[in-house]
Amino acid sequence: MKFKHIPYVIVVVFLALLVVAPERYTHPISNFLVKGFTPVCNLITTVKIRFFRISDNLKSLESISEDNQKMRKELAKLRTENDRLKELEQENNKLKQMLGFVQNSAYDYVAARVIARDSSNWWQGLHLDVGLKHNRRLGPNMAVVTEDGLVGKTTIIFEDHCKMVLIVDENCKVSTTIKESREQGIVMGMREATEAAPILKMTYISRKAEILHGQTVVTSGLGSVFPPNIPIGSITEIRTASKAGSLGLYREALIKPVVDLSNLETVFIVVGRK
Amino acid sequence: MMNVIFIVAIYFALLLQVSVPPIGFLFGAKLDLICCLVIYTGMSYSLFSVFFVSIVGGVVQDALSNNSVYLSDSASAIVSVGTTQGHLGMSAFPYLFFGILLYSNKALFFRSPFLVQMLLGGGVTFLILLVNYTITCFAREVPLYYSLDVILRIFGVSLINMVLTPFVFSFMDSMSRRMGLEDHAQQH
Numbered sequence: 001m002k003f004k005h006i007p008y009v010i011v012v013v014f015l016a017l018l019v020v021a022p023e024r025y026t027h028p029i030s031n032f033l034v035k036g037f038t039p040v041c042n043l044i045t046t047v048k049i050r051f052f053r054i055s056d057n058l059k060s061l062e063s064i065s066e067d068n069q070k071m072r073k074e075l076a077k078l079r080t081e082n083d084r085l086k087e088l089e090q091e092n093n094k095l096k097q098m099l100g101f102v103q104n105s106a107y108d109y110v111a112a113r114v115i116a117r118d119s120s121n122w123w124q125g126l127h128l129d130v131g132l133k134h135n136r137r138l139g140p141n142m143a144v145v146t147e148d149g150l151v152g153k154t155t156i157i158f159e160d161h162c163k164m165v166l167i168v169d170e171n172c173k174v175s176t177t178i179k180e181s182r183e184q185g186i187v188m189g190m191r192e193a194t195e196a197a198p199i200l201k202m203t204y205i206s207r208k209a210e211i212l213h214g215q216t217v218v219t220s221g222l223g224s225v226f227p228p229n230i231p232i233g234s235i236t237e238i239r240t241a242s243k244a245g246s247l248g249l250y251r252e253a254l255i256k257p258v259v260d261l262s263n264l265e266t267v268f269i270v271v272g273r274k
Numbered sequence: 275m276m277n278v279i280f281i282v283a284i285y286f287a288l289l290l291q292v293s294v295p296p297i298g299f300l301f302g303a304k305l306d307l308i309c310c311l312v313i314y315t316g317m318s319y320s321l322f323s324v325f326f327v328s329i330v331g332g333v334v335q336d337a338l339s340n341n342s343v344y345l346s347d348s349a350s351a352i353v354s355v356g357t358t359q360g361h362l363g364m365s366a367f368p369y370l371f372f373g374i375l376l377y378s379n380k381a382l383f384f385r386s387p388f389l390v391q392m393l394l395g396g397g398v399t400f401l402i403l404l405v406n407y408t409i410t411c412f413a414r415e416v417p418l419y420y421s422l423d424v425i426l427r428i429f430g431v432s433l434i435n436m437v438l439t440p441f442v443f444s445f446m447d448s449m450s451r452r453m454g455l456e457d458h459a460q461q462h
Contacts, residue, residue, distance in 0.1 A: 008321065012370070019361055029333075033338075036285070037338060040289060117293070117296075118292070118304075119291045119338040120335065121406075122410045127338075163340055165340055262296075262298075
């Protein structure tokens with residue numbers, strides 16, 4: 001080996017040490033590196049949301065003209081309905097407040113906005129815009145939900161943002177129950193799944209369990225990471241014990257997540273009981 | 275000076291990677307622009323630049339990913355609790371390996387034609403991702419298998435990079451020309 005190559009060898013050795021270093025040593029480095037991205041990601045998200053709002057409202061001149069004619073015709077009719085709708089709107093707002101997801105829950109939530117996705121092809125994760133400086137109670141392994149159901153769990157919390165894995169990730173495992181039959185199992189993501197084509201697998205279902213297509217799977221609450229009874233999805237396919245590759249000991253079911261993971265904008269992190 | 279351009283390029287490449295969602299019709303493939311930069315550097319610049327781009331790109335990409343988390347064992351599967359462990363820089367190794375391979379064999383390729391750049395972009399990306407996937411499986415302690423979906427996703431990223439690599443070449447070449455580094459790029 002030539003002497004001029006020695007620095008390169010040293011660099012590779014340092015890189016190898018960095019890879020095997022425990023997380024408590026790499027955390028500050030990650031934090032430092034990601035800090036440069038967080039404000040720009042925040043900005044991009046804000047601009048993106050505003051752009052889509054504007055583009056939704058923008059129409060071509062032709063369609064505006066057509067709409068205008070139609071609207072004129074409908075104006076008279078709408079005026080008569082206007083008063084009634086105002087009343088309905090007020091009533092609707094009241095109902096929304098009453099049925100509000102956060103207010104009605106037994107848990108404390110921290111609302112977070114999705115600012116970026118995982119940079120790797122092999123992880124299904126997101127970056128959220130809340131960190132320790134927003135709420136000191138935030139920590140890893142906290143459930144992330146929307147009003148529809150479970151989204152995933154937090155993994156690393158930084159000062160001004162945090163990372164989470166989605167339930168479609170292979171390493172996110174959730175103790176679950178089938179709502180109708182109370183049959184228990186473990187739901188995990190599949191390597192083939194992505195945000196665009198989400199699919200989950202429920203394993204360790206008893207051979208004798210009565211499971212049917214369309215049944216709802218919810219969190220069981222075991223393990224104390226995920227609160228109980230959060231909807232996860234519905235069963236789309238049931239695999240027999242022989243096909244599940246489990247030597248016939250248990251069955252598997254494929255589950256379609258109830259949450260649209262490809263269009264997540266705002267999520268809630270469960271930080272504890274009220 | 276070129277290293278400053280590389281840092282800016284890596285920054286914007288990763289910014290795009292975390293902003294663009296997976297592409298459904300390409301089997302859920304995400305962008306991997308660091309691959310394109312590694313190919314460009316391997317074909318155009320010194321060994322130092324190859325090391326620089328591969329390591330900085332790989333480490334920052336891992337910092338932006340959940341790659342730095344290790345979440346499995348049988349106990350945690352039941353209680354859904356993961357432990358964290360650093361794998362920061364894991365992605366840098368495949369980049370480095372193929373970057374050096376390209377650098378040491380660049381005399382075998384014509385650098386300029388679009389077709390060569392496209393084939394390099396697609397082929398090298400496919401190999402890098404295949405190695406990256408294998409390493410990731412070991413690091414996550416999950417079973418290693420190459421299903422059709424996995425291969426198709428890698429193929430999807432390769433297709434994207436096949437299209438993007440010539441653009442990366444022309445963009446980076448024009449940047450280096452503007453910075454007065456043209457001779458340096460051609461010389462290597």
